[in-house]
Amino acid sequence: MKQENAHSIRIYLRYIFNKYILSKRWVKIAPVYLMTVFILLFLNFLLPRLLPGDVIIAMYSGQELLITDELYNELIVLHGLDKPLIEQFCIYITQLAHGDLGYSYISHASTTDLIMNALPWTLLLVFSSFILSSIAGIILGVESSWRRGGRFDRSLLMIMLFIDGIPSLALGIMFLTVFSLYCGWFPTAGALTPYSDTTGIAYIIDVLWHLILPLGALTLSQIPGDYLLIRNSMLLTIREPFVLTARAKGIKERRIKYLHTARNAILPFFTRIGIRVVYVITGVLFIETIFAYPGLGLLTYEAISNRDLPLMQGIFTISVLLVLVVNILVDISYKKIDPRIEYA
Amino acid sequence: MHNRFLKQFKLNKIGMSGLIIFLFLLLLAIFAPVIAPYDPWDYSFEYLLPPSIDHLLGTNDIGYDLFSELLWSLRTSILFGVSVGAIASTIGLLIGVSAAISGGLYDIIVMRIADALLAIPTIMVLILIAAYFKPSTIVLIIALSLIIWQTIARGARAQTLSLKSKLHIKAARNMGASTSYIIFKHILPELFPLFAMGFVTKVRIAVFMEAGLSFLGIFDPTSKSLGIMMNYAMRYLYLDVWYNWLLPTVLSLSMLIISLALISYAIEEIFDPRLRRDNIA
Numbered sequence: 044m045k046q047e048n049a050h051s052i053r054i055y056l057r058y059i060f061n062k063y064i065l066s067k068r069w070v071k072i073a074p075v076y077l078m079t080v081f082i083l084l085f086l087n088f089l090l091p092r093l094l095p096g097d098v099i100i101a102m103y104s105g106q107e108l109l110i111t112d113e114l115y116n117e118l119i120v121l122h123g124l125d126k127p128l129i130e131q132f133c134i135y136i137t138q139l140a141h142g143d144l145g146y147s148y149i150s151h152a153s154t155t156d157l158i159m160n161a162l163p164w165t166l167l168l169v170f171s172s173f174i175l176s177s178i179a180g181i182i183l184g185v186e187s188s189w190r191r192g193g194r195f196d197r198s199l200l201m202i203m204l205f206i207d208g209i210p211s212l213a214l215g216i217m218f219l220t221v222f223s224l225y226c227g228w229f230p231t232a233g234a235l236t237p238y239s240d241t242t243g244i245a246y247i248i249d250v251l252w253h254l255i256l257p258l259g260a261l262t263l264s265q266i267p268g269d270y271l272l273i274r275n276s277m278l279l280t281i282r283e284p285f286v287l288t289a290r291a292k293g294i295k296e297r298r299i300k301y302l303h304t305a306r307n308a309i310l311p312f313f314t315r316i317g318i319r320v321v322y323v324i325t326g327v328l329f330i331e332t333i334f335a336y337p338g339l340g341l342l343t344y345e346a347i348s349n350r351d352l353p354l355m356q357g358i359f360t361i362s363v364l365l366v367l368v369v370n371i372l373v374d375i376s377y378k379k380i381d382p383r384i385e386y387a
Numbered sequence: 388m389h390n391r392f393l394k395q396f397k398l399n400k401i402g403m404s405g406l407i408i409f410l411f412l413l414l415l416a417i418f419a420p421v422i423a424p425y426d427p428w429d430y431s432f433e434y435l436l437p438p439s440i441d442h443l444l445g446t447n448d449i450g451y452d453l454f455s456e457l458l459w460s461l462r463t464s465i466l467f468g469v470s471v472g473a474i475a476s477t478i479g480l481l482i483g484v485s486a487a488i489s490g491g492l493y494d495i496i497v498m499r500i501a502d503a504l505l506a507i508p509t510i511m512v513l514i515l516i517a518a519y520f521k522p523s524t525i526v527l528i529i530a531l532s533l534i535i536w537q538t539i540a541r542g543a544r545a546q547t548l549s550l551k552s553k554l555h556i557k558a559a560r561n562m563g564a565s566t567s568y569i570i571f572k573h574i575l576p577e578l579f580p581l582f583a584m585g586f587v588t589k590v591r592i593a594v595f596m597e598a599g600l601s602f603l604g605i606f607d608p609t610s611k612s613l614g615i616m617m618n619y620a621m622r623y624l625y626l627d628v629w630y631n632w633l634l635p636t637v638l639s640l641s642m643l644i645i646s647l648a649l650i651s652y653a654i655e656e657i658f659d660p661r662l663r664r665d666n667i668a
Contacts, residue, residue, distance in 0.1 A: 074495075078503035086515055094519060204401070204652055208645025210595045212602060213637045216617060220629055271652075275659075317506065324508045329599055333621075343514065347603050352518055359511045366506045 072374055076367060083363045087356045088135050092128065099124070114148070121146075144357035149349045154357035157342060162361070165331070165338030167254070169323050172261040179262070180269025181312070185305045187270070188277035200274075207267035211260065211326040215333035218260040229256045232335035257334040261326050268322065272312055273305075280308040310381050317370040324362050392580050395657045402653025408646035412639070416462040423455035427611055438631045445631045457635055459611040463524075464594050464643060470528045471535075471593035476585040479536035483543025484574060487551065488566065498544065501537035509534055513596065517605040524606070528593075535592055539585035543578055550574055584654045591647040598640050613640045 099118050119125055122134065138145075144154040183199065190196045209217075223231040230236070230253050241249055280286070281304055289299045331340030339358055346354040396402050415422065430449050438445045445453055482501075486494040509531070516522065516530050550556060556573050564572075600606060601614030608615060613636050620633040 074499045075502040075506070078499050079506045082503055082507055086512060090515075091519060201401075204648055205645055208648035209641045210598065210644055212595075212599055212614075212617070213641050216621065216633065216637055220624065220633065224624055224629075321506070321508050325510045325599075328510060329602070332603065343511075344603055347514060347518070347605065350518060355511075355515055355518055359508075359515055362508050362511055363506070366508065370506055 076371075079363065079367060083360060087360060088132060091352075092131070139360070144360060145353035147346075147351050147354045149351045150354070154354050157354060158339065158357050158361055161337060161339045161342045164336060165327060165340065168257060168261060168331070168336065168338060169320075169327055171254070172258055172265060172327075173319075173323060175258070176262045176265035176269055177312075179266050181273050181305065181309065183266070184270045184273025185277055185300060185308075188274045188281065188308075189300055191278060191281075199270075203267040203270050206263060207271070209264070210329075211264035212329040212333070214264050215257070215260045215330045218256050219333055222256055229253075233337065253336070257330050257336050260334075261323070261330045264326050264330075265319075265323060268319070269312070272315065273308060276308040276311050277304060280304050283307070313373065313380050314377075316373050317366065320366050320369045324366070392583075392657060396653060399653040399657065401649050401656075405646045405649025405653065408642060409650065412461060412643050412646065413465060415458060416465045419458040419462045423452075423458045425452040425455045427451060427455040427459040428609075445628075453616075453632055453635070456611055456616060457613075457639060460613045460616055460636070461639055461643070463610065463612050464597055464640070467524065467528060467597040468590040468594035468643075471531050471596075472586045472590035474528065474532035475536045475589040475593075476539050476582055478532060479539025479585055480543050480575075480578065480582055482536065483540035483545075484547050484570060484578070486540070487544045487547035488570065494544075498541070501540050504534055504537045507534070509592075510596065510599065513600060514603070514605065517600065524610075527600075531593060531596060532589075535589055538588070539581070542581050542585065546578060546581060547574055550577060580654060580658050584651060584658060587647055587651040587654065591644055591651065594640075594643055594647070 099115055122131060124131065126134075142155055144158065146152075147154050147157060150157060183203075187196045187199045206214075219231065223229050233253060235253060236249055283304075286299060286304055289303045294303070327338065328340040328343055330336070331338045332344040335341060339361070343355065343358050345351070346358065428451075430451055482497055486497045512534055513527065513531060517527065520526060522530070550573070556569055559569055559573060597612065598614040598617070601610075601612035602618050603614075604618065606612055606615065616636045617633065617640075620628060620636060624633065
């Protein structure tokens with residue numbers, strides 16, 4: 044009797060475990076986040092310490108930075124380099140948890156401050172290009188797939204494949220050369236007119252004025268990816284029986300197209316948002332460098348030219364965190380977007 | 388399946404035009420030492436010459452012949468791209484197939500690493516690695532290959548898993564075929580289109596990364612690279628050098644990546660017949 048009880052309890056526990064723990068999405072996803080954080084820590088913390096030679100020399104040997112004995116000792120204390128690796132790790136984590144990403148001795152500023160000054164501009168660029176390219180990609184993809192095989196579809200596909208082939212780097216250079224330097228329609232650098240001290244509407248117009256070209260280049264480089272994804276997904280959804288049913292019911296064409304077919308075809312688009320953010324971050328790095336737009340991308344470029352490793356590490360941390368946050372948001376809203384999804 | 392794949396690729400106009408452009412650029416790159424009229428490291432010419440018969444694209448700010456430099460840069464790009472493509476897709480295939488065959492903890496760990504790599508901005512990792520090691524090109528090729536294998540591994544794993552349960556493989560196993568026989572005889576040939584697709588995509592990423600990183604100043608500035616040429620051309624834009632210095636560089640890089648994009652789209656279309664343009668349901 045007692046044994047039977049133990050057996051049924053075990054079955055019950057397994058049932059509870061499967062139902063409430065194993066079937067949850069986060070059980071599958073959490074290891075991925077942990078792994079990502081591990082890779083981040085490996086690259087930022089462990090790798091410089093594993094390098095042959097001195098960590099301080101490896102991290103701070105910038106071209107314009109003279110490492111005096113005084114600074115050397117200061118850095119040893121700051122990173123706890125005279126202590127065992129575990130303690131160094133604790134110091135690193137504590138600093139990270141306090142939002143302290145290090146100190147850039149080349150710019151004589153806290154890395155966190157430098158990044159926080161640049162981040163809003165990058166977010167503005169990334170967010171607006173993300174929205175614009177998504178809208179354009181969805182509309183073009185839906186219309187193109189609806190006319191599959193026709194002249195519109197084929198020529199749009201060829202155009203998109205061509206734009207897809209032009210790297211964001213080349214696209215930015217072309218935009219800058221043609222529209223800023225040759226035509227002179229837009230400013231060549233910066234996010235604001237220097238020393239203009241405008242406020243209110245004039246300020247907003249100034250910001251938009253500087254935003255247009257980088258935003259245009261970044262958006263154009265993102266559209267083909269979105270377009271191809273939506274078009275492929277549409278081509279698969281169009282053959283579903285419910286589209287035929289909708290047609291048989293005599294629903295208007297546009298309604299079938301957007302409210303029935305596109306609504307279902309859009310789902311892979313959402314699941315890929317996390318990956319697409321990585322593409323946008325890569326694109327924004329080059330676009331900002333080319334247009335001297337004062338965001339994280341330009342900061343990275345400056346960090347590279349000054350060999351400013353603490354700053355590079357800080358930017359790396361921020362960009363990984365950005366991707367993680369977007370991924371978590373996507374994971375949370377997953378069930379709202381597609382209620383059919385099974386978590387098991 | 389793989390035989391039919393090659394036949395279908397020959398019939399695909401998009402794919403073939405991409406392949407022709409790529410082969411043309413490949414030939415230019417391979418025969419760069421023969422075609423290039425001058426040594427690309429010879430700076431004995433007058434600087435900033437406009438295009439002429441002697442110098443097809445003119446010379447740059449320190450007197451390099453731009454046409455020779457362009458050919459050698461193309462060589463760097465293609466060499467970098469193809470090596471990364473080959474290494475990364477081989478790693479991806481090995482990991483994907485082995486994960487699917489062995490299963491268990493190995494499968495779980497490897498696939499979580501693959502997922503995590505998807506969330507890490509590749510370019511930032513390369514910038515960090517380049518800053519730590521000041522590495523040679525070979526180190527960067529290996530580093531890039533080690534962080535972009537994940538998509539191929541996922542594809543290869545999924546396809547191997549579905550193949551494993553197919554009847555012909557079960558039959559082979561019942562007849563006493565060993566695991567290695569099944570992998571080499573039945574699984575790997577079926578994965579060829581996936582491998583080809585992965586190879587082309589990775590070459591494309593690598594070409595872009597090489598140009599981008601050298602544009603940002605990661606590589607040795609004396610080496611020949613499309614990115615470095617672009618970076619320097621941008622500094623002299625005010626001298627009206629865009630048509631003989633910037634434009635050819637931007638165009639060759641774009642042509643190279645466009646050709647790869649066309650090829651990979653064609654492979655995808657053959658791979659998944661539901662996507663075909665002429666296929667009206």
